[in-house]
Amino acid sequence: MAFDLQWLLIGLPIAFALGWLGSRLDLRQWKREQRESPRAYFKGLNLLLNEQQDKAIDAFIEAVQHDPDTTELHFALGNLFRRRGEYERAVRVHEHLLGRADLAQADRDRAQYALAQDFMKAGLFDRAEQAYQALDGSAFDTEARLALLTLHERSRAWRAAVEVAQKLERSGTGSFSTRIAHYWCELALEADAAQHPEDGDTALRHARLAAPHLARPLVITGQRAARRGDLNGALKAWNELLVAQPTAFNLVAKDYAATALAAGQADAALDRLRELYARAPTMDLLAAIAMLDPAPEGQRVRLFRHLQDQPTLSAAQELLRQTTAADGVAPLTAEETQGVRDAVGRAAKPLQRYRCAACGFEAQHYFWQCPGCLSWDSYPPQRLEDL
Structure with missing residues (x-):
């Protein structure tokens, strides 16, 4: 059967016309979707700026439905869910992103970091730890390690915290020597609780090496020595603390005095305490001095002088206690009474204010607005x- 060229001449224009019409329809649909997607996206942003999070979530869900391949919309939606406390929905959004094979590596790392934040906020610390560890070597490496450090601190995983802090320090993120020393101190306390004193000694040595300026290792060293009955070792550690960190010495001032009495070194300890008190007077030092020089007359004189220089309630309370502790003690003099009055007035002044219930603003005078x-x-x- 011979082929009629006439049909070919008729069919070609028809096929061309149908192809052109189909392409126009697809183009219009694509343009319409492109218009609708940004419109929904900007609507969500506007609602978010106006703090209407519920409506913003609906707008972003609508935008994702129009353009399911847009990663930025997924990130915005997942972050909104997390801020709203809907952690399960946030996890689903970010896990959906990680499940996409066409996702770029940068967006994949970003989704992994967002997923770790979801787990952290939800209190799923074991899953958060795994998610943060998966970011090792990525663009979020530093942020993930900092989050892991916080996570280890909350779970009291001190050895893991030491490792992470050391990695952060080696990477140039900053100095973590103080935190590392505190971690070793915590490990020393755990070792003592488990009756492993050798491990405690090792941990304290690491703490001193990490931060030689830190007060806590010296405090713990002295306390451990005192518990063992090594009075000279305790005094040595605390004398070093007195020189290196005189402010922190207040934490062990009374223990220092009691240990010096037991070791027969009361006079030398008293001289050191008086010298430190002259530079930085505190009630803790004054109480330690009273343990080494217990004469009631001397204590009262010291308290009155302290009250004149430092009008605190603690000093006033101690002076009142001493003047009423036993029969035959002379009552407060006029100067001592004035010192107590000044201390009470100073302590009461911050409480003689009004506080706004809405914002907490405090004022001496009452305001209607x-x-x-x-x-x-x-x-x-x-x-x-009065509240």
């Missing part, structure tokens, strides 16, 4: 000491 947040009737009509 808060100067801080401009709320009306937000001040309770009682001062802080």
Whole structure:
């Protein structure tokens, strides 16, 4: 049967016309989807800026439905879910992103980091740890290690915390020597609780090497020596603390005095305490001095002088206690009474204020409208000491 060329001449224009029409329809649909997707996206952003998170989530869900391949929309939606406390939905969004084979490596790392944050916020610390560890060597390596450090601190996994902190320090993130020393101190306390004193000694040596300036290793060293009955070892550690960190010495001042008495070194310890008190007077040092020089007359004189220089409630309370502790003790003199009055007035002054219930702004005078947040009737009509 011969082929009629006439049909070919008729069919070619028809096929061309149908192809052109189909392409136009596809193009219009694509343009319409492109218009609808940005519109929904910007609508969500506008709602988010207006703090309407529920409506913003709906808008972003609509945008994702129009363009399921857009990663930025997924990230925005997942972050919104996390901020709303809907951690399960946030996890599903970020796991969906990680399941896409066409996802770029940068976006994959970003989704992995977001997933780790979801687990962290949800309290799933074991899964969060695994998710952060998967970011090793990625663009989020430093952020992941910092998060792991916080995670190890919360779970009291001190050895793991030491390793992570050392990696951060080697990478140039910053100095973590103080934190590393504290981790070793925690390990020393754990070793003592488990009755492994050798491990405790090793941990304290690492702590001293990590941060020689830190007070805590010296405090613990002295306490451990005192418990073992090594009085000279305890005094040696605390004398070193007195020189290196005189402010922190207040934490062990009374223990130092008691140990010096037991070791027969009360006079030398008293001289050191008086010298330190002259530079930086505190009630802790004053109490330690009283243990080494217990004469009531001397204690009262020291307390009165301290009250004149440092009008604190603690000093006033101790002076009152000493003047009423036993019969035959002379009552407060006029100067001592004035010192107690000054200390009480100083301590009471911060409590003689009004505080706004809306923003916490405090003022000596009562305001009907808060100067801080401009709320009306937000001040309770009682001062802080009456609440």
